[in-house]
Structures are given as C-alpha cells and as structure tokens.
Amino acid sequence: MKDYEIKRTREKGLGVFAARDFREREHIFHEDLTKLEKHTVAEIDAHHEWDGDHSDYVGHGKYAISQTPASYMNHSCDPNCYVKMRTIAKKDIYAMRDIRKGEELTVDYTATSVDQFAGKGFWVMECNCGSENCRCKVDGDFFKLPESLQKKYYPNLPPSIKKKYRDRFRRLFKGRKRSNL
Ligand SMILES: C[S@@+](CC[C@H](N)C(=O)[O-])C[C@H]1O[C@@H](n2cnc3c(N)ncnc32)[C@H](O)[C@@H]1O
Numbered sequence: 001m002k003d004y005e006i007k008r009t010r011e012k013g014l015g016v017f018a019a020r021d022f023r024e025r026e027h028i029f030h031e032d033l034t035k036l037e038k039h040t041v042a043e044i045d046a047h048h049e050w051d052g053d054h055s056d057y058v059g060h061g062k063y064a065i066s067q068t069p070a071s072y073m074n075h076s077c078d079p080n081c082y083v084k085m086r087t088i089a090k091k092d093i094y095a096m097r098d099i100r101k102g103e104e105l106t107v108d109y110t111a112t113s114v115d116q117f118a119g120k121g122f123w124v125m126e127c128n129c130g131s132e133n134c135r136c137k138v139d140g141d142f143f144k145l146p147e148s149l150q151k152k153y154y155p156n157l158p159p160s161i162k163k164k165y166r167d168r169f170r171r172l173f174k175g176r177k178r179s180n181l
Pocket residue numbers: 011012013014015053054071072073074075076125126127128129
C-alpha cells in the first residue's frame with residue numbers, strides 16, 4: 001500500500017496527501033538531490049520547458065529540478081510535517097503531529113529557505129494555505145520568520161548553516177532555552 005497520493009488541490013496546484021495515518025515524528029520521505037543536475041537561476045529562467053516551481057536550492061548558488069514526491073508538497077503556515085536538513089541537498093521529512101489518512105501533507109517552506117540565491121536574494125510567495133495563522137506573503141528567508149518559529153525550526157537546519165550563522169543564532173537564543181522539535 002502506498003503511503004501517499006499526489007492529487008490536485010483547490011488553490012495550490014498538485015499536492016501530496018496521506019494515504020494512511022502517520023504518527024507524530026514518523027519518517028515520511030527521504031530526499032537526496034545531490035545526484036541531480038545543478039543549474040543557476042538564470043539557466044532555469046532561460047528554459048521555459050523546465051519546471052521552475054520544482055527547483056530546490058542545493059547550495060553554491062545552484063538549484064536542482066526534482067520530481068520526487070516531496071517536491072509536490074505544498075507550503076502551509078500551520079504545517080503538519082517538518083523537514084530535517086541533513087545537508088542543504090539531503091533532507092528527511094517527518095510528521096510534526098499525528099496525521100489522518102486523507103489530510104494534505106504540508107511543510108513550512110521558509111523553515112528550509114537558507115542561503116537562497118546564494119544569499120543574494122529571496123523569493124516571496126502569496127500564500128493560499130487557509131490556516132488561521134497564515135502569513136499571507138511567505139518569504140524565502142529563514143531569518144524573516146517570527147523569532148518563535150526561527151527557534152522552533154533551528155534544530156532542523158544543516159550543520160553548515162548553524163555554523164555559518166553561529167553569531168546570529170547565538171543572539172537569537174541569548175539567555176533563552178532552545179526548543180527541540
Ligand atoms: C514545490 S511546488 C509544490 C507542488 C505544486 N503545487 C505543483 O502543482 O507541482 C511549489 C509551488 O506550489 C504552489 N504552492 C505551494 N504552496 C502554496 C501555498 N500555500 N499557497 C499558494 N501556492 C502554493 C506554488 O505555486 C509554489 O511555487
């Protein structure tokens with residue numbers, strides 16, 4: 001039996017739906033983008049036939065276009081899944097809470113948006129997630145998340161990013177306890 005189903009949503013194109021119940025913290029997908037071809041944003045923009053919506057940052061200013069099940073997951077400002085980044089290009093997706101069969105599987109895109117465009121620019125997406133705490137305009141910049149969410153998602157960032165922005169994270173956590181997702 002399949003764990004998931006890819007189906008059309010009302011507002012967000014295709015999406016991934018649970019084909020069975022998942023328990024909180026259960027592993028759902030592993031995504032390894034390291035073997036895919038890497039492209040710059042300019043190359044992706046020049047190839048209109050490529051699916052730019054499925055481009056994922058893999059580091060060093062490059063993006064890979066992936067058609068993995070995880071690449072069909074939509075964003076929600078109140079997601080039921082989270083992404084543990086082993087490295088920028090290797091990720092595992094887990095259930096953030098118990099999920100019932102038929103629910104759409106969603107993640108917070110901003111939680112994994114580190115060093116996009118090699119740190120020289122950021123995307124913005126008009127959000128149709130419909131959640132009560134919808135941020136409406138979703139930024140592709142981890143550091144634009146409210147501090148409470150930066151703290152919540154910090155444990156899932158890859159070691160390279162924790163190290164690179166060590167001073168920034170030290171300031172974020174100054175005198176306060178880290179959350180463990
Ligand atoms: C990685 S793809 C996700 C799968 C996509 N829905 C599809 O049909 O292939 C990312 C794109 O999905 C859409 N999307 C994802 N989450 C959304 C949201 N909360 N609100 C509006 N559009 C969303 C946007 O067009 C975004 O660029």
